[in-house]
Amino acid sequence: MNLTSVGIIYRKELIDALRDRRTIISTIVLPILMFPLLTLGFGLVAQKSMQKMEREGSTIMLLGETNAPALARTIRQTDGLRVVAPSEDYVVLISEKKLRAAVEFPPNFEQETRMTSDKPPQVKIYNFEGETRSQVAVRNVQKVFDDYRKQxxxxRLAESGLTKDVLKPFATREENVAAPEKVGGNVIGGLFPYLIIFLCFMGSLAPAIDLTAGEKERGTIETILASPASRLDLVVGKFLLVFTASIVTAVVSLASFALTFSLPFLVAREFAKRNQLPFDISVSGVASVFLMMLPLAVMFAAVLMAIGLYSKTTKEAHSYASPLMLLVLMPAMAAMVPGFDLNATLALIPVLNVSLVSKEVLTGNYPWLLILLVFASSWGYAAGALSLAVSAFERESVLFRT
Amino acid sequence: MIEATNLTKVFRDRKGGDIRAVHGISFRCQPGQIYGLLGANGAGKTTALRLLATILRPTNGTARVAGFDIREQPEKVRANVGFLSTATALYGRLTARETVEYFGRLNGLNGDKLRRRTEELFALLGINEFADRRCDKLSTGMKQKISIARTLVHDPPVMIFDEPTLGLDVMAARTIVGFIRDCRSRGKTVIFSSHVMSEVQKLCDYIGIIHEGRLLAGGSLAELRQRTRQADLEEIFVQTVEAAP
Structure with missing residues (x-):
């Protein structure tokens, strides 16, 4: 391998990539915009719909209101509840979302609540199970009942000459003993590696295909093959560019992620401090995750390049890469499954191993033997993928596939 | 100088069986001469020239190009060859200058030497007006000039042209033909493939007729005329191909 040649090829590919709109969009623009747009967009929609709900309030119906005149009055005076006149077709109205809930008081409800009995009277709250606005109405109604029940x-306690303490013979108190970083790591431990794995893959996708199948499509492959650069130099120069794109995408998106969430995160931290809640993110944990991602980024770049080299057109390459994305995402998501933890066998499965070990590292656990196993096996897979890309570049049947 | 000995290329095809694209070709091409490889589409011209340019590896036989063996020293061969065909496109997102300098650097040129060589070629070919424009914004004729500059940047002693005028308009084709003649007058070894009889007749000192991967006849136009007793190159070609076993 001639390093000067590799450098010349890398530099040219870099200039070429920086002028390719698709690569710039997928490597830099999209990762920058993704998080702010997602959060702002989602936040705005959610906020608007909440405001609308608050403004309108929940429409409810009281059935048998005369059985509970005092309670009905309280309900009518409660903010966020709007009582409409009773009617027979409340079931239809609820099903059609014209009414959020209907409250049915049994006969003599209020009188019976003043007496103790084995069979306390029962209020029925008719609602639309699983429908958000119906559930909001139910919650609001329940709150009124709860206050009434406490009252x-x-x-009754006062009548019997007892105090409220009689209801609470002992107390419990939960206390966190884990370090704040561990708590924070546990919260983001599943999501963070998944995000980086996904972004590393997405970052290398466009350039890997453009530098291989794209060259075939544009007819420049023969031009470059006729130059004195060896095929190994060419594939290494190209690979380094794809690898760079992959890392740049991951770093850019994480920076955007951090900036987008830094405000709520800082607020959460302040809140945590004030309430003495433990919450922090370990910087060394995040750095370790990046280190574990390197072999994965190498593997993605090399595999996608091999696919691109095999394909005749960029369209063909993209159709092979799409199912591969699913193969990458599924094990990456595994880290988010509670109770799914790293062991020696799982440490050998590509993508899944990095995803699981990242979760451990972020929660402050460093199982060194397993980490070593994951690191070694990941680099093994990366080397295998790289040699696959190199051999694809040296095979005429692949380069000149008809 | 190019010296091919029993050059053979077999493409393995799982479905259709082996395809013998080039079958035991031997010929010699001297400096200051143009060797024309004449054949119909699919005769094996492109494969033969790709073998000489070391873009493909031969299955059997070998060739020496500018004193280097295509099997043993492919990188040295490529450093001494300028290869141009209609399939060798330019990088659309690079400018003319960046393109020529990129190939210059891959050929070991740099600094002042590379700059001087680029300026010299740009002046010679009239590229200066569009030197800093991106290749994808240029006309076919302009692109052809850049391609020529790209093949000449390292001043190679051997030039290989694979149907270089295919699909070009008259003016662009004339530029190429003029350039090939110029290479000969500068003492370069030139090999050129075409299926256009008039082009071969006008340009070549030696002609090789290739058909189904075999070199059926070779010699100067006068020798071919004498052997076939035909005056017109087209008639010579048809007679040679029809007489093939």
Whole structure:
């Protein structure tokens, strides 16, 4: 391998890539915009719909109101609840989302609540199971009942000459003993590696295909093959560019992620400090995850290049790469499954191993033997993928596939 | 100088069986001469020239190009060859200058030497007006000039042209033909493939007729005329191909 040649090829590919709109969009623009747009967009929509819900309130119906005149009055005075006149077709109205809930009081409800009995009276709250706005109405109604229930209990205790303490013979208190970084790591531990694995893959996709199948499509492959650069120099120069794109995408998107969430994160941290809640993110953990990602980025770049080399057109290459993306995403998501932890066998499965070990590292666990196993096997796969790309570049049947 | 000995290329095809694209070709091409490889589409011209340019590896036989063996020293061969065909496109997102300098650097030129050589070629070929424009914004004729500059940047002693005028308009084709003649007058070894009889007749000192991968006849136009007793190159070609076993 001639390093000067590799450098010349890398430099040319870099200039070429920086002028390719598709590569710039997928490597830099999209990762920068993704998080702010997602959060802002989602946040705005959610906020608007919440405001609308608050403004309109929940429309409910009271059935048998005369059985509970005092309680009905309280309900009518509660903010966010709008009572409409009772009617027979409340089931239809709820199903058609014209009514959010209907409350049915049994006969003599209020009188019976003043007496103790084995069979306390029961209020029915008709609702649309799983429908958000119906559930909001149910919650609001339940809150009114809860207050009423507490008031009745207090009255009964007072009549019997007892205090509220009689209801609470002992207390419990939960106390966190894990370090703040570990708590923070546990919260983001599954999502963070998944995000980086996905972004590393996405970052190398466009350039890997453009530098291989794209060259075939544009007819420049023969031009470059006729130059004195060896095929090894060519494939290494190209690979380094794809690898760079992959890392740049991951770094850019994480920077965007950090900036987008830094405000809520800082707020959360302040909140955590004030309430003495443990929450922090370990910087060394994040750095370790990046280190574990390197062999994965190498593997993605090399595999995608091999696919691009084999394909006759960029379209063909993209159709092979799409199912591969699913293969990458599924093990990457595994880290988010609770209770799915790293062991010696899983440490040998590509992508899944890095995803799981990242979760461990972020929660402050460093199982060194397993980490070593993951690192070694990942580099093994990366080397295998790279040699696959090199051999594809040296095979005429691949380069000149008809 | 180019010296091919029993050059053979077999493409392995799982479905259609082996395809013998080039079958035991031997010929010699001297400096200051143009050797024309004349054949119909699919006769094996492109494969033969790709073998000489070391873009493909021979299955059997070999060739020496500018004193280097195509099997043993492919990189040295490529450093001494300028290869131009209609399939050798330019990088659309690079400018003319970046393109020529890129290939110059890959050929070991740099600094002042590379700059001087680029300026010299740009002046010679009239590229200066569009030297800093991106290749994808240029006309076919302009692109052809850049391609010529790209093949000449390292001043190679051997030039290989694979149907270089295919699909070009008259003016662009004339530029190429003029350039090939110029290479001969500068003492370069030139090999050129075409299926256009008039072009071969006008340009070549030696002609090789290739058909189904075999070199059926070779010699100067006068020798071929004498052997076939035909005056017109087209008639010579048809008679040679029809007489093939």
């Amino acid at each position: 009745l209990v207090a009255e």
